[in-house]
Amino acid sequence: MALLxxxxxxxxxxxxxxxxxxxxxxxxTLLSLIVGTTIVMTLALLIHWEAVFALAGVAFLWFLLxxxxxxxxxxxxxxxxxxxxxxxxxxxIVGSSPMFAIALAVTVGGETINAPILxxxxxxxxxxxxxxxxx
Amino acid sequence: MIRVETAQRxxxxxxxxxxxxxxxxxxxxxxxxxxxTDFAPPLVGTAFSMLFGTVILGLMVYRHAIVxxxxxxxxxxxxxxxxxxxxxxxxxxxFLALNESRVVVVAPLVGTSPLLSIALxxxxxxxxxxVTWRTVFGGVLVVFGVALVAIGGNx
Numbered sequence: 001m002a003l004l005x006x007x008x009x010x011x012x013x014x015x016x017x018x019x020x021x022x023x024x025x026x027x028x029t030l031l032s033l034i035v036g037t038t039i040v041m042t043l044a045l046l047i048h049w050e051a052v053f054a055l056a057g058v059a060f061l062w063f064l065l066x067x068x069x070x071x072x073x074x075x076x077x078x079x080x081x082x083x084x085x086x087x088x089x090x091x092x093i094v095g096s097s098p099m100f101a102i103a104l105a106v107t108v109g110g111e112t113i114n115a116p117i118l119x120x121x122x123x124x125x126x127x128x129x130x131x132x133x134x135x
Numbered sequence: 136m137i138r139v140e141t142a143q144r145x146x147x148x149x150x151x152x153x154x155x156x157x158x159x160x161x162x163x164x165x166x167x168x169x170x171x172t173d174f175a176p177p178l179v180g181t182a183f184s185m186l187f188g189t190v191i192l193g194l195m196v197y198r199h200a201i202v203x204x205x206x207x208x209x210x211x212x213x214x215x216x217x218x219x220x221x222x223x224x225x226x227x228x229x230f231l232a233l234n235e236s237r238v239v240v241v242a243p244l245v246g247t248s249p250l251l252s253i254a255l256x257x258x259x260x261x262x263x264x265x266v267t268w269r270t271v272f273g274g275v276l277v278v279f280g281v282a283l284v285a286i287g288g289n290x
Binding site: 001002003004005006007008009010011012013014015016017018019020021022023024026027028029030031032033034035036037039040041043044045047048051052055056058059060062063064065066067068069070071072073074075076077078080081082083084085086087088089090091092093094095096097098099100101102103104105108109113114115116117118119120121122123124125126127128129130131132134 | 145146148149150152153154155156157158159160161162163164165166167169170174175176178179180181182183184185186187188189191192193195196197199200203204206207208210211212214215216217218219220221222223224225226227228229231232235236240241242244245246247248249250251252253255256257259260263264266267269270272273274275276277278279280281282283284285286287288
């Protein structure tokens with residue numbers, strides 16, 4: 001299932017590249033979101049009907065925060081990078097997001113770094129440097 | 136000369152946008168953790184986050200869509216629909232995988248998606264992009280690093 005998830009994310013970027021030849025990244029992001037939202041909301045209502053109607057009011061503020069960060073910023077920038085730099089270069093850069101998550105967890109959340117995280121972060125920085133410094 | 140400079144500027148902006156997206160997705164982890172821990176099942180959290188995101192983005196860029204949609208060929212609309220579908224497919228299987236297995240197993244496997252994108256680009260988008268060994272090696276290093284970070288983060 002995890003590999004199917006990777007297949008979904010991997011092919012999405014390629015389809016986006018093909019689509020963005022014909023429209024702006026803003027339009028592409030919005031259309032892809034409309035398709036995705038329709039499917040996910042339908043699934044959520046079918047599977048978690050009771051949980052949806054039992055949601056606390058404050059939860060919607062968190063959904064608003066999450067939605068604002070993830071889609072008008074994250075996916076729009078992702079699609080913009082696919083359009084401007086191409087899939088092959090942008091995908092690994094966007095895929096480095098766990099490094100930023102760890103950086104925030106350490107600086108804001110007060111979590112500690114261990115050896116795998118240190119080596120992993122070094123590898124990510126090395127990979128990003130290789131991609132970002134090519135012409 | 137001017138064309139080369141424009142292409143390099145475009146590439147630089149693309150890199151900056153990709154780094155911005157990575158930072159955005161990375162910072163989202165803390166918010167997502169709070170949502171699934173305290174408020175809602177992951178699928179419900181995703182559904183409402185996507186709904187809010189769609190509405191906000193729609194209000195920001197609907198003028199672009201009004202101009203672009205009548206001009207876009209059917210193939211472009213089909214591809215953007217498939218992009219949305221594939222992304223949703225990815226999110227759904229991600230949650231299902233997390234339900235069946237531990238993050239330490241799921242995250243490194245899901246993190247291989249850039250390698251699949253690179254492979255698909257090499258085989259199907261040769262007309263649009265050239266995949267270099269430097270990109271492949273950089274992608275492998277990033278995926279390896281993400282796997283280690285996932286393992287270290289769950290210790």
